Each structure stands twice: as C-alpha cells, then as structure tokens.
Amino acid sequence: MLRRTELEYTTRETSTRLVLELDGTGEARVKTGIGYLDHMLEQLTFHGLLNLELNCTGDLEVDSHHTVEDTAIALGRGLDQALGERTGIVRYGQCHLPMDETLVRVALDFSGRPEFHFQGAFTRERLGGLETQMIPHFFKSVAVAARLTLHMAILYGENEHHKCEGLFKAFGRALAEATALDPRRGGVASTKGVL
Numbered sequence: 001m002l003r004r005t006e007l008e009y010t011t012r013e014t015s016t017r018l019v020l021e022l023d024g025t026g027e028a029r030v031k032t033g034i035g036y037l038d039h040m041l042e043q044l045t046f047h048g049l050l051n052l053e054l055n056c057t058g059d060l061e062v063d064s065h066h067t068v069e070d071t072a073i074a075l076g077r078g079l080d081q082a083l084g085e086r087t088g089i090v091r092y093g094q095c096h097l098p099m100d101e102t103l104v105r106v107a108l109d110f111s112g113r114p115e116f117h118f119q120g121a122f123t124r125e126r127l128g129g130l131e132t133q134m135i136p137h138f139f140k141s142v143a144v145a146a147r148l149t150l151h152m153a154i155l156y157g158e159n160e161h162h163k164c165e166g167l168f169k170a171f172g173r174a175l176a177e178a179t180a181l182d183p184r185r186g187g188v189a190s191t192k193g194v195l
Contacts (some may be wrong), residue, residue: 083179
C-alpha cells in the first residue's frame with residue numbers, strides 16, 4: 001500500500017504545493033521563503049522518516065503568518081489524505097526528546113478529533129525569519145487539518161533554538177510511531193471501528 005499524496009492549497013495570500021510519502025527515508029525538498037521554517041520542516045521530515053516536497057510562495061512582505069499557517073494546513077491535509085481510512089496504523093505516538101539543556105514532550109493520537117494543547121514559552125520574538133508566536137500556531141494548524149489530537153510541552157530549557165527544534169524533531173518521531181503499520185491490526189485501532 002503506497003501511502004502518498006499530492007495536493008495544492010491556494011488562497012489569495014499563498015500558494016502551496018505538497019507531495020508527501022509517509023513511508024519514506026527522511027528526504028525533504030522544502031522552500032517556504034522562511035529559512036528557519038525550512039530547516040525545521042527538514043528536521044521533522046528526517047526524524048519522521050517521511051519524504052516531503054513542499055513549496056509555498058506567500059505574502060512575506062506582510063509578515064510570516066499566512067505562509068506559516070498555510071504551510072501547516074497543507075501538511076496537515078497531506079497527512080490526513082495519505083492516511084486514508086487510517087486502517088492498520090498504530091494510531092498513538094509519543095516522544096520525550098532531549099536537545100542539550102532542553103527537554104520537550106510530544107504525544108499525539110490520530111483519533112479523527114482535532115485538538116491541540118501547548119505548554120511552554122519562548123522568550124525571543126523570532127528565530128531567524130520565523131516569529132516564535134507562530135510555532136504553536138503551526139502545530140495547531142497541522143493538528144486541525146490532519147484531524148489529530150496533539151499535546152506538546154517544553155518541559156524545560158533555555159536556548160530558544162533548542163526548544164523549537166526539539167518540538168519539530170519530537171513531533172516527527174511521534175508521527176513516525178503513530179503512522180507505522182501494526183502487522184497485528186486488520187482494521188482501525190478503535191473499538192468504534194472508525195477513526
């Protein structure tokens with residue numbers, strides 16, 4: 001079963017094209033116009049063992065909000081489409097990830113019910129061209145578009161780069177765990193029979 005999707009997401013503010021393979025090798029070709037976001041998406045892809053091609057052109061002359069949000073929506077929709085009926089997946093994934101002095105936690109559930117909870121704070125306004133207030137918003141947008149329950153926490157840390165990169169890496173690892181196919185599971189991982 002090839003778990004792959006291609007999609008385009010266009011608004012008056014952005015134009016995004018995405019090709020996503022769930023069962024990849026961690027290869028990323030990403031261009032959003034925001035170098036730091038590209039770097040984080042490369043980390044997510046590598047640690048999530050996805051293959052991701054993503055190109056987003058947006059109104060960066062305004063600010064980064066629309067580009068970050070619409071990139072996240074495209075990624076979330078891509079995950080949802082590639083998973084189809086979610087048959088045979090493990091469903092749950094989690095990761096405690098240390099990055100030097102920082103420790104983050106990510107737990108997720110491909111339940112079909114979008115929910116997002118974030119605990120933590122950034123003390124800098126931006127990392128490169130990415131506003132730090134957009135980091136939780138990115139993940140919330142992914143969760144809603146992917147119909148995913150997602151809990152994230154920065155348990156402790158001082159370096160803002162480590163906090164952000166830890167979240168993207170941990171999300172990738174939890175994603176790989178949750179979307180893995182369980183050889184013992186014939187249907188969906190729910191007593192309801194549907195996700």
